[in-house]
Amino acid sequence: MGWVLAVCAGIALAMFPLYSLASNPTNIAININGTVTANAHCSFGSDDPIVVDFGDVYVSDLAAGGYRKEVPYTLTCKGEQKPDGRLVEMRFVGTRASFDDTALATNVRGLGIKIMLDGTTLSPGSWIAIDPNRPPKIEALVMKGANVTFYNGQKFTASITLTVDYV
Template identity: 30%
Template sequence: MDARLHTLLTKYISVIAIIFFVIPFCFAVQTGDTLDLKIHGTLKRKPCHINNDGMIYIEFGNVGIKKIDGKRYIQDINYTLECEDPDDSANLKMTVKGAQTSYNTGAINTNIPGLGIGILQNGLPVIINQPFVIDYNSPPVLKAVPVASGVTLYEGAFNATATLLAEYE
C-alpha cells in the first residue's frame, strides 16, 4: 500500500472514530441534584405615601335627598403626601381609583343606587381611574361632594370607597 494512501486512510478512520465515540458524549444527559431557585422583590419608582398609608375618612352627616346638587355638602379630603426621594424631572401622577358611576365620570358609586360622590381637584372634576399630573411641592386641594343621577333616592345610610394613589411616571 502506498504511504500516502495509508496516511489518508488512517486520518479517515481517526475522524470516524471521533464522530462515533467522542461526539455522543457531548450530548450526554446531565445527572445530579436539582434545586429550585426562588427570587423575589419589589420594584418601585420612588414610592409615595398618602396620609402616612392610613385611611382617610369623610363624614357627610345628614344629607337632604332633595338638596343634592353637586355643590352642597362639599367636604375637604384632608391628606398628606410624602414621596421618598422626590424627582423634579419626572411627572408625579395622582389617581382616584374606584367604581365610577355610569352617569358621572368624576364620581364614585355609593351603596345607594343613583347616589355618587364626586371628587374635585382644585375645584374641577377628577375623572375616576384616570391619572392626572400634580406638583409634589403644591399638592392639589381635593374635595368630595354628593351627586345624584336624577333617579328617586330613598332614605338610608350611604358609603363609598376609593383609593388615592400617587406615583412617579
C-alpha cells in the same frame, strides 16, 4: 576607635525602624452606612384609611352641590426626581356611578361622589400630573342621579383608592 563609633551609629540607625514598629498605635473603627435611593417615592401621612364623614345629607340640597367636603390627607415625596422634570401623577380608582362616568358609585343606587382636585373634576381611573411640593386640595362632592328617590335615614358609603406615582 573611629570604626567602633561608626558601627555603633550604624546599629542605632538600623534599630530605629524596629523601634517605630514596636510603638503602640491607637486605632478606631469607622462605620459607614447609608441607603441608596435610586428612585423617588411618595408616602401618605398614615397607612390608616382616610375618612370623610358627610353627616346628614338633605336630598333637597344635593341639586345645588351643597355637600362638598375636603379630603384630609398629607403627601410627602422624597428622593431623586426624574431628570426630564416629570412630576408625580395621582389617580383615584373606584366603581363608576351608573348615572355619571365622572362620579364614583356608592352603596345607594342613584347617589354618587365626585372627586375634585383644586376644583376640577377628576374622572375615576384618570391620571393627573401634580406638583409633589404642593399637593392639590382634594374634595368629595355628593351628587344624585335623575329620577331617584331616597328614604329618610338611608346611610351611604363609597370606597376608593388613591394612587400616587412617578412616571
